[in-house]
Amino acid sequence: MPYSYEYPHPAVTTDIAVFSLHQQQLQLLLIRRGQPPYKGKWALPGGFLEIDEDLESGAKRELKEETGASDLYIEQLFTFGRPDRDPRERIISVTYFALAPAEKLSISAGSDATEAAWFPADELPELAFDHAEIILLAKERLAAKTLYSTIAFQLMPETFTLSELQSVYEILRSETLDKRNFRKWILSLNLLEETGEMRRNGNHRPAKIYRALFPDRVDMIR
Amino acid sequence: MPYSYEYPHPAVTTDIAVFSLHQQQLQLLLIRRGQPPYKGKWALPGGFLEIDEDLESGAKRELKEETGASDLYIEQLFTFGRPDRDPRERIISVTYFALAPAEKLSISAGSDATEAAWFPADELPELAFDHAEIILLAKERLAAKTLYSTIAFQLMPETFTLSELQSVYEILRSETLDKRNFRKWILSLNLLEETGEMRRNGNHRPAKIYRALFPDRVDMIR
DNA sequence: GCCTATAGTGTACACTTGACACTTAGTAAG
């Protein structure tokens, strides 16, 4: 026990809620815990912050170690710190919210022999710690930001058709949208450009392929 | 040094940005530091989290100890954790954002002989640590929430006139508003009720006094 | 060449937002 302090210190962890779209459903990435407490239960990827590491770097490192995912859009969500939220010691968890395009779904099991898997966001298994609460907040944040920002672009591959983009909005907002109104609106934002390519995708008229002008940016709109 | 851990632990603090309206200006509450580091500099009220205390409780306790302020609207803002943000040791700061009606402005110097004072939010002195960055974020949050929530009510006393409320919106949004349009809009929200009282306040027609129907609630609007 | 499936396109109506000026009710001064 070489690390000593005059006053008690809590431990600090980061936990990340990663969402993606897969099989026309919003999916959340979870890992199965290999150690107690809550051994065998599913939990958010995350872990202890290193002492000289920035919070966001820690979140990204844990995510990569446990799931292989990297280069995702990530933002801070909330900090959870109920004194009894972990049975081992006092733990403050700085939580993050991340989005992955379907193409980056190639998730590998982590080094500590944990199992990682995607679950439909509305059919989650029993969760460790207060992670159900964290996920609820993350889902609310995603739903809210869908309405007034371009965050949905973070779920898209590099190029896509307008129909594919509309489908993503429909899933996130759980409602069908009018095709003409959606196109009028999304094009009026001037955030897309045509690549000049077409997608031939079955026995019907091919679709123009678009690209986000600023793929790394999330703009506030409306 | 009685508190030992197998791995190094950061310290956790809470810091609070409290805003109020005073002399027709948005004001921020600061304390002058009595101890190094940054001795003599102004800083946000805040301090170390106790080991068995919830984050929000810690923020409220520090605020009360250092400034006497209590019973304010408070929400979590962001968690700051750059490894070098405090020269003493690694410190994670969970920051909060609070609003006080002018009537609760009676601020007393804290127990540890610190000095507390209100500063106009756009004329702040030199600040300790990364507190300038925290305050910038808090001001952005307040400006944004003014547009799509009823957070401005948290700056109002229990009863007020529509002209007083309009004046608060004008200060927060840094623009003048049309009197008829403002009244039409704010009354259409159905969040105010007339008290039946009138305010006689100079040599002119007296104003109806209103009260918020749900003074503790912040609703999303628009 | 005919069938089918998705891509792509314009207009009309309802509603919301924003601009704008005068009357009312009190106080104070002569």
Add this chain to the structure above:
DNA sequence: CTTACTAAGTGTCAAGTGTACACTATAGGC
């Protein structure tokens, strides 16, 4: 008591925005 002053209170119209809605275009498969 009359007048002057100040802030409170009130409605309409025009422009812009959002929403509903149906047909044509182009490819593949047979």
